[in-house]
Amino acid sequence: MLNRYPIWKNLFIALIVAMGFYYASPNLYAPDPALQFGGTSSAQGVDEATMARVSRALSASGVGHFGQEIQDSGKTGLVRLDSRDQQLKAQSILQRELGDGYVVALNLAPTTPDWLLNGGAQPMKLGLDLSGGVHFKLEVDVDAATVRKLEQYESGIKRRLREKRIRGRVALEGRRIGMTFRSEEDREVARSEVRDLYPELLLDRVDAETVQLFAEVTDATIAEGVEYAVAQNLTTLRNRVNELGVSEPLVQRQGKNRIVVELPGIQDTAEAKRILGKVANLEFRLVAETNAPISERQRFDYRGEARQGMTEWLEREIIITGERVSNAAASFDQNGQPNVQITLDGEGGMLMSRATRANVKRRMGVLFIERKFRTSYDTDENGETVINRQPYDEKKVLTAPVIQSALGAQFQITGLDSPAEASELALMLRAGALAAPISFVEERTVGPSLGAENIELGVKSLQLGLTLVVLFMMLYYRVFGVIAVVALTANLVLLVAVMSLLSATLTLPGIAGIVLTVGMAVDANVLIFARIREEIAAGSSNQLAIHSGFQRAVTTILDANITTLIVAVILYAVGTGPIKGFAVTLSVGIITSMFTAILGTRALVNLAYGGRRVERLSIGRVKMKPAVTTAPTNAESTV
Amino acid sequence: MKPIAFMRGRFIAATISGLLLTGTLVSLGLQQLNWGLDFTGGTLIELNYERSADLGAIRDELATEGYDGALVVSFGSDRDVLVRLPISYSDAEGTRMVDVLRASTSQEVTLQRMEFVGPQVGDELREQGGLAMLLALGLVLIYVGFRFQLKFAMGAVIALAHDVLIILGFFSITRLEFDLSVLAAILAVIGYSLNDTIVVSDRIRENLRKIRKMSPLGVIDVSLNETLGRTLVTSLTTMLVLTSLAILGGDMIFGFAVALLVGVSVGTYSSIYVASTSLLALGVTKEDVAIPVKEGEDQDAIAP
Numbered sequence: 001m002l003n004r005y006p007i008w009k010n011l012f013i014a015l016i017v018a019m020g021f022y023y024a025s026p027n028l029y030a031p032d033p034a035l036q037f038g039g040t041s042s043a044q045g046v047d048e049a050t051m052a053r054v055s056r057a058l059s060a061s062g063v064g065h066f067g068q069e070i071q072d073s074g075k076t077g078l079v080r081l082d083s084r085d086q087q088l089k090a091q092s093i094l095q096r097e098l099g100d101g102y103v104v105a106l107n108l109a110p111t112t113p114d115w116l117l118n119g120g121a122q123p124m125k126l127g128l129d130l131s132g133g134v135h136f137k138l139e140v141d142v143d144a145a146t147v148r149k150l151e152q153y154e155s156g157i158k159r160r161l162r163e164k165r166i167r168g169r170v171a172l173e174g175r176r177i178g179m180t181f182r183s184e185e186d187r188e189v190a191r192s193e194v195r196d197l198y199p200e201l202l203l204d205r206v207d208a209e210t211v212q213l214f215a216e217v218t219d220a221t222i223a224e225g226v227e228y229a230v231a232q233n234l235t236t237l238r239n240r241v242n243e244l245g246v247s248e249p250l251v252q253r254q255g256k257n258r259i260v261v262e263l264p265g266i267q268d269t270a271e272a273k274r275i276l277g278k279v280a281n282l283e284f285r286l287v288a289e290t291n292a293p294i295s296e297r298q299r300f301d302y303r304g305e306a307r308q309g310m311t312e313w314l315e316r317e318i319i320i321t322g323e324r325v326s327n328a329a330a331s332f333d334q335n336g337q338p339n340v341q342i343t344l345d346g347e348g349g350m351l352m353s354r355a356t357r358a359n360v361k362r363r364m365g366v367l368f369i370e371r372k373f374r375t376s377y378d379t380d381e382n383g384e385t386v387i388n389r390q391p392y393d394e395k396k397v398l399t400a401p402v403i404q405s406a407l408g409a410q411f412q413i414t415g416l417d418s419p420a421e422a423s424e425l426a427l428m429l430r431a432g433a434l435a436a437p438i439s440f441v442e443e444r445t446v447g448p449s450l451g452a453e454n455i456e457l458g459v460k461s462l463q464l465g466l467t468l469v470v471l472f473m474m475l476y477y478r479v480f481g482v483i484a485v486v487a488l489t490a491n492l493v494l495l496v497a498v499m500s501l502l503s504a505t506l507t508l509p510g511i512a513g514i515v516l517t518v519g520m521a522v523d524a525n526v527l528i529f530a531r532i533r534e535e536i537a538a539g540s541s542n543q544l545a546i547h548s549g550f551q552r553a554v555t556t557i558l559d560a561n562i563t564t565l566i567v568a569v570i571l572y573a574v575g576t577g578p579i580k581g582f583a584v585t586l587s588v589g590i591i592t593s594m595f596t597a598i599l600g601t602r603a604l605v606n607l608a609y610g611g612r613r614v615e616r617l618s619i620g621r622v623k624m625k626p627a628v629t630t631a632p633t634n635a636e637s638t639v
Numbered sequence: 640m641k642p643i644a645f646m647r648g649r650f651i652a653a654t655i656s657g658l659l660l661t662g663t664l665v666s667l668g669l670q671q672l673n674w675g676l677d678f679t680g681g682t683l684i685e686l687n688y689e690r691s692a693d694l695g696a697i698r699d700e701l702a703t704e705g706y707d708g709a710l711v712v713s714f715g716s717d718r719d720v721l722v723r724l725p726i727s728y729s730d731a732e733g734t735r736m737v738d739v740l741r742a743s744t745s746q747e748v749t750l751q752r753m754e755f756v757g758p759q760v761g762d763e764l765r766e767q768g769g770l771a772m773l774l775a776l777g778l779v780l781i782y783v784g785f786r787f788q789l790k791f792a793m794g795a796v797i798a799l800a801h802d803v804l805i806i807l808g809f810f811s812i813t814r815l816e817f818d819l820s821v822l823a824a825i826l827a828v829i830g831y832s833l834n835d836t837i838v839v840s841d842r843i844r845e846n847l848r849k850i851r852k853m854s855p856l857g858v859i860d861v862s863l864n865e866t867l868g869r870t871l872v873t874s875l876t877t878m879l880v881l882t883s884l885a886i887l888g889g890d891m892i893f894g895f896a897v898a899l900l901v902g903v904s905v906g907t908y909s910s911i912y913v914a915s916t917s918l919l920a921l922g923v924t925k926e927d928v929a930i931p932v933k934e935g936e937d938q939d940a941i942a943p
Contacts (some may be wrong), residue, residue, distance in 0.1 A: 447751045465881075509895070530866075562837055586830070
C-alpha cells in the first residue's frame with residue numbers, strides 16, 4: 001500500500017535513533033573538576049598513604065573533595081573537587097604537600113555512569129577553546145637538521161681517514177664533502193674506506209690541479225635525515241609533555257616539519273614553553289690541547305653566572321651529541337657534590353669509549369645549545385620595514401670535567417654548580433634530546449573562565465536558534481512542521497552521537513557548525529514539503545502527493561548535499577585546528593540530516609498519514625499553481 | 640498570487656551586482672582586508688580586570704616599558720582589555736607583558752586568552768585559504784558539470800565567485816577583522832550558496848524537459864517562482880540561527896556569524912539572479928538537458 005514502510009524499516013530507523021540517544025547521552029553528564037597527580041620518576045608512585053595525605057591536606061584547607069582513586073596501577077592518582085573555583089587553590093596546596101617529586105595537573109574527570117561506559121559510550125572531548133589550555137605549534141628547523149647530518153658525515157670521514165693514517169684535507173663544501181690527497185693511492189684507499197663507512201654517499205673522483213675525491217650527500221639521504229629528526233623530536237616532545245603531567249595532552253605531527261602540542265588545563269604557559277622549547281642539546285667535545293692548530297679548535301663562553309666571562313677552547317670534533325643520551329639522573333657523589341649520571345645508547349657508548357680511551361686525564365667539555373633569535377630590521381624597496389628573525393644556536397660550556405678513566409655507556413658529570421643545576425640538566429636529558437632545533441610558530445592560550453564562557457555562549461545561541469526554527473516550522477508547516485522538528489531533534493542527537501563515537505573534539509567553531517546545521521538541516525524537509533504542496537496544488541490525491549513529493553525531492557537533496565559535502569571535505573583537508581573542527585561537524589551534520597530528513601521524516605509522515613484515507617494534509621497554506629505548470633507529472637507517479 | 644517575472648529585472652540585478660563587485664574590487668585594491676592575527680602574525684592578549692581598566696594608564700605603562708606599536712583597546716566591557724603586539728615581538732614577549740601589566744596595578748588581572756602567531760604561519764594560511772577556495776570552486780565545477788551540464792556548472796561557479804567576492808568586499812569596506820573563522824565561514828557560504836543554486840538549477844533542468852512550449856527565459860521564471868518558497872524558508876531558518884549566533888555567540892564567533900549572514904543573503908539573491916542570468920547569457924537550450932533516449936525508456940525501473 002502507498003506510504004507504508006515495512007515494519008523492519010520502521011524498526012531500523014527506531015534502532016538507529018535509539019543508538020543515537022545511547023551514544024549521545026554521556027554528554028549530558030557534566031564532568032567534575034579534578035586534580036591528577038603522579039610522580040615525575042618511576043620510583044615515586046601513588047599509593048593509599050599518598051591518597052590519605054592528599055585528602056588530609058585538602059580537608060585542612062577546607063577544599064571540598066571526593067572520589068579519590070588510584071589510576072594506572074599506582075602511577076597516578078585522581079581527586080575530584082566540589083567546585084571549579086577551588087581547582088587552582090587546591091593545585092597549589094597539593095603541589096606543596098607532595099613536593100617537587102610530583103606533578104599536579106588540572107583535570108576534568110568524566111562522570112559517565114557505568115551502564116554507558118560498558119557499551120563504549122563516551123562524552124565528546126572539549127577543545128582547548130572550551131576547556132582552557134595551551135596550544136603550541138612548533139617548527140622543526142629542517143636546515144639545521146641537514147647541516148648537522150652533513151657535519152656528522154664530515155667528522156666521520158675525518159675520523160676514519162685519521163685512523164687509517166691517510167693524509168689529506170677534508171672540508172664540507174655545500175652538500176658534499178671534498179677531500180684532497182697527496183697521491184692517487186691515498187685517494188683509492190680513502191675511496192674504499194668512505195664507501196665502506198657510508199655506502200649511501202655518491203663518490204666522485206676529480207683530477208684538477210690536485211687529486212680530489214668528493215662524497216655527495218643525495219637528496220634522499222637528506223630527506224631521510226630530516227624525517228628522522230622530526231620523528232625523534234616528536235618522541236622527545238611526548239616525553240617532555242609527560243614530564244609536565246598534563247592529563248590529556250596531544251602531540252601530533254602536522255605536515256612536513258610542524259608539530260602541534262595541546263595541553264589542556266595548563267595555566268603557566270611560560271613553564272610549559274621552557275620545558276618544551278629548550279633544545280637541551282648537548283655536545284660532548286674534548287678540551288683542545290694548547291698546541292692544537294686553530295683550525296681544529298673553537299672557543300666557547302661558559303654558561304651560568306658563577307663563571308661569567310670565562311671561556312674554554314674545545315676541539316671542533318664532536319664526540320657525541322645529546323641524541324645519544326638515553327637516560328640521565330641527578331644525584332650526589334660520595335663527597336656530597338651534585339652530579340648527573342648519564343647513560344648513553346650503544347653507539348654513543350662506543351664512540352665515547354673510543355674517544356676517551358686515549359685521552360684519560362684530559363678534560364671533556366659539555367656544550368649546552370640553546371635556540372635564540374636575532375632580530376634585524378631592513379627597509380624594502382617600498383619603504384616598508386621588514387623584520388628578519390634569524391634563529392641561531394647559542395653554544396655555551398656547561399662544564400668541563402677531567403676524564404678520570406675511559407668512559408663507556410655509563411658515566412657521570414661532576415663539577416656542576418648546584419644541585420638545582422644538576423637536576424635541571426638531568427631533567428632535560430631524561431626527557432630526551434631534540435634531534436633538530438625547534439621554534440614556536442604559533443601559540444594560543446585560553447583561560448579556563450573564557451572556556452566556560454564560550455561553552456555557555458555556544459549553548460545559549462544554540463538554544464535560541466533552535467527555538468526560533470522550531471516555532472517557525474510549526475507555524476508554517478503545522479503537523480508536518482512538528483514532524484520536521486522531531487526529525488531535527490533526532491538529527492541533533494545523531495550528530496552528537498556520531499561526534500562522540502568518532503571521539504571528535506568539540507570546539508567553538510564546532511558548536512557554530514552544529515548551529516548552522518540546525519538551520520540548514522530543515523532545508524531537506526522544506527524541499528520535501530514544498531514538493532508535496534505543489535503536488536497537492538497540481539491536483540494529486542493526498543497519498544500520491546506525499547509519495548511523489550518525497551520521491552522528487554530526494555534527487556535534489558542528494559545533489560545539493562553532496563556538493564556541500566565536497567566543500568566540507570576540502571575544508572577538512574586544507575584547514576587546521578578550529579577549521580577542521582567546523583568541517584567535521586558540518587560533514588557529519590550533512591550526513592545525519594539526510595538520514596533523518598529523508599528516512600526519518602518519511603517514516604513519521606507514513607505513520608501519521610500513510611495507508612489510509614486522509615481528508616486534508618496539515619502542511620500549511622497550499623498556493624494554487626499558475627496554470628502553465630499543471631501538466632501531469634511523470635509516469636512514475638502512478639506506481 | 641501572480642508569478643513574479645524575475646528575469647525581466649535581470650538587467651537591473653546585473654547592474655546591482657556590477658556595482659557591488661566594482662565596490663568590492665576598488666575597496667580591496669585600496670585598503671585590502673583588515674587581516675586578523677591569524678594572517679598577520681603577532682601577539683594578542685585578552686585580559687580581564689577586576690574593576691574597570693584604565694586604558695590610558697595601560698598605554699603609558701606599555702610605552703615606558705618599551706612596547707612600541709602595542710595596540711590597546713577595550714573589548715566587550717570596560718573590564719576587558721585587548722592588547723595586540725606587532726610581529727616584531729617574540730613568542731616570549733606576551734607572557735612578559737602580562738607580568739608587567741599585573742605588576743603595574745593593584746587590581747586582580749586574569750589572562751583570558753593569549754595568541755601568538757609567527758610570520759611563516761600567516762603567509763601559509765593566506766596561501767592555503769586561497770587554494771582551498773579555488774579547489775572548492777574547481778571541484779564544484781566538475782561535479783555540477785558532470786551531474787548537470789557545463790553551462791549549469793559555469794552558472795553555479797559564477798554565482799559562488801560572486802558571493803565570495805561580495806563577502807570579501809563587505810569585510811574590506813566595514814574594516815571588520817578577517818580571521819580564520821571568517822575564512823571558514825566563506826567556505827561554508829560556498830557550500831550553502833551552492834546548495835541553493837543546485838536546487839534552483841535542478842528545477843530549471845526539470846522544467847526545461849517538461850514544459851515544451853516556452854522559451855528558456857520563461858522556463859527559468861517559472862522555475863524560480865516554484866522554488867521561491869523553499870529558497871526563502873531555508874534562508875530564513877538559517878538566518879534565524881545565524882542571528883542568534885551573532886548576538887549570543889560572543890566576540891570570538893561574531894565575525895564568523897556576520898560573514899555567514901552576509902553570505903546567506905547574497906547567496907539567496909545570487910541563486911535567483913546570478914546563476915540564472917548567467918545560464919541565460921550562456922544560451923541554455925532544451926537540448927542541453929535532454930535525457931538520452933536510452934534512459935527515458937526504463938523510467939519506471941529506475942524509480943526507487
